[in-house]
Amino acid sequence: MQLERFLILDRDGVINEDSDDYIKSEAEWVPIPGSLEAIAELTHAGFRIVVVSNQSGLARGLFDLGSLNRMHRKLRESAYLLGGQIEMVMFCPHAPHEGCLCRKPRLGLFREIGDRTGLILRGLPFVGDSLTDIQAARLVGMEPILVKTGKGARTLAQGGAALDGVAIFDDLKSVSEELICRWGSS
Numbered sequence: 001m002q003l004e005r006f007l008i009l010d011r012d013g014v015i016n017e018d019s020d021d022y023i024k025s026e027a028e029w030v031p032i033p034g035s036l037e038a039i040a041e042l043t044h045a046g047f048r049i050v051v052v053s054n055q056s057g058l059a060r061g062l063f064d065l066g067s068l069n070r071m072h073r074k075l076r077e078s079a080y081l082l083g084g085q086i087e088m089v090m091f092c093p094h095a096p097h098e099g100c101l102c103r104k105p106r107l108g109l110f111r112e113i114g115d116r117t118g119l120i121l122r123g124l125p126f127v128g129d130s131l132t133d134i135q136a137a138r139l140v141g142m143e144p145i146l147v148k149t150g151k152g153a154r155t156l157a158q159g160g161a162a163l164d165g166v167a168i169f170d171d172l173k174s175v176s177e178e179l180i181c182r183w184g185s186s
Helices: 035-044 065-081 108-117 131-140 152-163 172-183
Strands: 006-009 048-054 088-092 125-128 143-147 167-169
Touching (some): 125 131, 167 172
Parallel strands (some): 048 088
């Protein structure tokens, strides 16, 4: 049985440059070289793509929902101009201390994706750059993939046994090449 061609991506550090000071505006949202092209290639190969991101900068008052929506519009439009399509962008707006159910590594956003798409996410790939991304992938039964971009190199250096069995790639472009090779194009 072939799995659905479905891919979940973290945003900051996987698709766009990350910052310890948060990405707070459309101007600060800068794609990592090759990431938008990778999304286009995955789209052409028949992958459905969803972005899942913790955005605690909202709760911290660093940016507002309008700014976040403009960043996501820039993401979608930039990918679209290259032939890519992002089916959904899901985000947690809460601060870490709020104890919500949607903040990765908790599973609220993943359950919502399953409900909206009708898919069972078990076994499908999830690409992230942090330990919470890896933990979330494992909790939902997805295939965790770590990229070295964003906080990925730091995660790799500190991950230890938590990264056992995790596929590690330089960037989203190299992930896309592997997935397209593994599952073929449409």
